[in-house]
Amino acid sequence: MTNQTLTTLDLADNxxxxxxxxxxxxxxxxxxxLTTLDLWNNQISDDGxxxxxxxxxxxxxxTTLNLRSNEISDDGAKAI
Structure with missing residues (x-):
């Protein structure tokens, strides 16, 4: 099954x-x-x-990816 309608997924603070x-x-x-993915304030590290x-x-x-307030270092940020 594939998504044909969801444009925004908010998984912040989970x-x-x-x-x-x-x-x-x-x-x-x-x-x-999907155009917007919000992963704010999770425990995502460089591997994630x-x-x-x-x-x-x-x-x-x-078009929009929010990874603020995670455990991502410069290495993870460079990958993005």
Missing amino acids: QISADEAKGIATPLMTNQT AKAIATALITKQTL
Whole structure:
């Protein structure tokens, strides 16, 4: 099943870990409608940020990504 209508996904303040961020990144690669992903104030580290960055290579419709207040260092930010 694929998403055909969801444009905004707000998962802010949900204690999402790096492994869970990787789980979000996988379907993000094929989603064609999502334009906004809010992951503010979670526990996403560099590994999660890198997984999201990999997904963004193929995800051309995403225009807004909020990763503020996570555990991402310069390395994770550079990947994004």
